[in-house]
Amino acid sequence: MKASISYHIHHLNLSNGLHLPDLLDMEQGQYLVFWWKSLALGHVFLEPNAHLTLAGLLQKVTAAIHPAVEVYANQGGFSHTPWHRWIELEESEKWLGFFEMVFAKVVPKEVPAQVPVSVVICTCNRAPQLKQCLERLLQLSCQPQEIIVVDNAPRDNASQEVVAQFAGITYVRDPRVGLDIARNTGAKRASLPVVAYVDDDVLVTPLWIYHVWDTFKDPKVAAMTGLVIASHLKSEAQCIFEKHWSFNRGYVDKVYDTQFFKVTLPKGPPVWEIGAGANMAFRKTVFEDVGYFDELLDAGAAGCNGDSEMWYRVLAKGHSIHYNPRAIVFHEHRENVQELKKQIFYYMRGHTVAALLQQEQEREAGYALYLTKLFFLWFPKAAVRGFPGYKFQHKTLWSEITGVAAGLAYYLKHKGKRVM
Known part of the structure; x- marks a missing residue:
């Protein structure tokens, strides 16, 4: 499915229940961030006109928050609880009560001034x-x-x-x-x-x-x-x-x-x-x-x-x-997009210089091999995947390639001139 170029962000606090029906089949992309009070638990991207059923959307929600909920549940001794089934079956009292117990010790009741x-x-x-x-x-x-x-x-x-x-x-x-x-x-x-x-x-x-x-x-x-x-x-x-x-x-x-x-x-x-x-x-x-x-x-x-x-x-x-x-x-x-391309160029230039400086500090580090694979393996594959339009993520590919090349040139020119 073609990626949206705009998403409306919804911050949904599950402590208030889960209210999703109005989000189905919207023409704009939707980015849903799920919270329990002050804790962020996961997110879901919905593309425009996704044609999801409510059941399908609820499955996406449980998949998105599953890693975080399971970690907090295990920490609290609440493992092996079918909370995801309760959400998918819309049994609100069960999963809300469970979440209250799971997050009771995680969300601070009082904080110092x-x-x-x-x-x-x-x-x-x-x-x-x-x-x-x-x-x-x-x-x-x-x-x-x-x-x-x-x-x-x-x-x-x-x-x-x-x-x-x-x-x-x-x-x-x-x-x-x-x-x-x-x-x-x-x-x-x-x-x-x-x-x-x-x-x-x-x-x-x-x-x-x-x-x-x-x-x-x-x-x-x-x-x-x-x-x-x-x-x-x-x-x-x-x-x-x-x-x-x-x-x-x-x-x-x-x-x-x-x-x-x-x-x-x-x-x-x-x-x-x-x-x-x-x-x-x-x-x-x-x-x-x-x-x-x-x-x-x-x-x-x-x-x-x-x-x-x-x-x-x-x-x-x-x-x-x-x-x-x-x-x-x-x-x-x-x-x-032009500002993004400039940003990515400097990211990759700095990324390359940092990797080579790190290689200097530890000879056993595999950064030289990593950069070789990045330049001669990953970039050619990305160029093939993006051809011919180079849309969305591939729009920055040339900035990435030139950034790595510029980083190598900069490192060789300034080798031994670190300031810390």
Whole structure:
């Protein structure tokens, strides 16, 4: 079925029951995100005129939320319960009662008013987005003790003027161009034991900072990432990104540790799967152990991927990273296809440089083989699949190919010039 270039997003809270009949056979694509109170459980894409029966749709719903519900049910000692059958048979009292029991200990009833976390927002000439981000942060019932805005090489004073509208926020102007430069500036200015990062085009959910802080109660955790959900899917570019480059890493907890690192080392640990820099946090002491973000990987330099390269070093040093899907933010994807192509070019350029830098650090890592297969096997196959129209996901293929080539050239030119 041809993919839609626009989806209407529905956030459906199952604690209020499941109300789906009005969503059947709609002419626009539908993106359904299922929640239980503050927990996101899964999502479903419905293409235009999908011609689903209600029974078919209910099966899609249960399949989407099954991994998360089963994990939480097993944790609570409620395994082997036919909850999916109750949903499909529309036996609301049964599955609602079951979900109440399963999630009773997972959804916090009370949260502290403030937690010892420094939130760093790196911004660059996007004052309107920054204002929205700050407004949402300051509405949280559980507040971070410190918020730092790093204004990266601004053209004007617009972002500084936005910050001045809010009390208690630290403003830092950094004239050097680069996201990782800004991230490092924020980490060095942070005064609290946990440093959390969000992008300026991100809107946090009410319990985001609580769950960030809660993750680090485990002393083994050195870093964490959280769930990123698309805020809009109104354009083709946004739909391409969400379906094929998504920041969403799922709805169940994942722990990346020494075992993960060792098992995946021969093929090159896929650290880019750990999460997104738009929603990540670090124990401040880990910077002393592994160093700061590599400024060679900035958007004005290699491209990006400073976040995933940092995760690689964290794992290589024997630390653990926790993906916590309860720490949730909404992200605004690029609306324009040309902007998306530019973004993907820099992603792949940075991805290539990061992989080669990681190969330098560990000779046994299989990143060189991975990049060879990507360029000479995966790209040719994608070119054949996309021929002749190169529509939807294949629209970015040329940007991907040239990004990898540019990354290799950049690495060879700047080899040995890392800045951390």
